Amino acid sequence: MSQTLTIPDVLYLQLETTARMRGLKSIEQLLELWQSRENERHQRQETVRRIDALRERIFATYGEMPDSTALIREDRER
Numbered sequence: 478m479s480q481t482l483t484i485p486d487v488l489y490l491q492l493e494t495t496a497r498m499r500g501l502k503s504i505e506q507l508l509e510l511w512q513s514r515e516n517e518r519h520q521r522q523e524t525v526r527r528i529d530a531l532r533e534r535i536f537a538t539y540g541e542m543p544d545s546t547a548l549i550r551e552d553r554e555r
Contacts, residue, residue, distance in 0.1 A: 484492075489504070496507040535542075 492504045492507060496502070496504050499507065499510070501507050501510065
């Protein structure tokens with residue numbers, strides 16, 4: 478289903494210019510690109526939130542984990 482949206486001419490020209498500058502053929506493509514990037518940003522934020530929650534659960538279960546950098550260096554030097 479298509480929808481019609483009335484926007485001021487100045488805004489339309491700005492959107493058209495932005496689309497052309499990005500190598501797009503239409504404002505519709507620009508809007509699709511923006512929506513896609515917004516979805517990706519939301520997915521990244523959700524992933525970060527899940528990582529933080531996992532980190533908190535691990536800390537609650539095992540406490541603070543020691544830094545293993547020195548052990549890794551020792552292994553590499555052998």
